[in-house]
Amino acid sequence: DIQMTQSPSSLSASVGDRVTITCQASQDINKYLHWYQQKPGKAPKLLIYAASNLETGVPSRFSGSGSGTDFTFTISSLQPEDIATYYCQQYNNLPYTFGQGTKLEIK
Amino acid sequence: QVQLQQSGPGLVKPSQTLSLTCAISGDSVSSNSATWNWIRQSPSRGLEWLGRTYYRSKWYYDYAVSVKSRITINPDTSKNQFSLQLNSVTPEDTAVYYCARIARTGTTWRFDYWGQGTLVTVSS
Numbered sequence: 001d002i003q004m005t006q007s008p009s010s011l012s013a014s015v016g017d018r019v020t021i022t023c024q025a026s027q028d029i030n031k032y033l034h035w036y037q038q039k040p041g042k043a044p045k046l047l048i049y050a051a052s053n054l055e056t057g058v059p060s061r062f063s064g065s066g067s068g069t070d071f072t073f074t075i076s077s078l079q080p081e082d083i084a085t086y087y088c089q090q091y092n093n094l095p096y097t098f099g100q101g102t103k104l105e106i107k
Numbered sequence: 108q109v110q111l112q113q114s115g116p117g118l119v120k121p122s123q124t125l126s127l128t129c130a131i132s133g134d135s136v137s138s139n140s141a142t143w144n145w146i147r148q149s150p151s152r153g154l155e156w157l158g159r160t161y162y163r164s165k166w167y168y169d170y171a172v173s174v175k176s177r178i179t180i181n182p183d184t185s186k187n188q189f190s191l192q193l194n195s196v197t198p199e200d201t202a203v204y205y206c207a208r209i210a211r212t213g214t215t216w217r218f219d220y221w222g223q224g225t226l227v228t229v230s231s
Contacts (some may be wrong), residue, residue, distance in 0.1 A: 046218055
């Protein structure tokens with residue numbers, strides 16, 4: 001199975017800050033990576049697909065980059081409604097696997 | 108607008124079978140540009156993909172090795188839904204279970220719609 005290593009596991013930032021989360025795959029996954037946002041009691045919500053494509057309706061302050069094994073997710077200006085846990089997920093190979101999550105809090 | 112509506116019991120006894128259903132609206136379980144998946148989430152295991160079914164002139168099934176001996180995913184074209192059965196459950200199978208669609212977008216795929224989630228507790 002492909003292991004997805006996300007960092008950091010938690011992050012505290014202020015409103016307006018630029019926030020960056022990284023995800024490393026244990027082998028080359030090309031650009032087959034999703035980023036999700038999950039709020040308590042809700043299903044994960046797709047934000048970024050194919051590493052850098054913004055899902056329809058998602059604010060442009062969210063972005064993704066990378067290919068191969070190293071990926072980055074960025075919130076350009078943190079808003080209070082962005083408080084959530086963020087996950088990466090590879091869909092290059094079965095089984096699809098997820099990172100362990102990054103819990104984002106407001107400082 | 109696609110919607111996935113999950114149903115099924117929230118409490119299952121150890122050694123029994125966990126059964127959940129995902130009713131699809133806005134798409135077809137027989138779609139040639141989608142696959143239909145089950146994922147679970149628990150504090151100990153995180154998000155874990157369990158398996159999928161999809162139709163490409165015939166039905167296909169893929170399962171995670173961790174549950175392969177115990178899992179069945181079945182499409183039901185008459186009701187436009189798909190189901191999850193997990194046999195011989197233990198307390199380690201306690202989790203929130205989600206159904207989800209992966210749809211083709213150009214040359215890539217998107218996990219774009221998820222069910223609302225069902226907390227299943229395995230306990231006597």
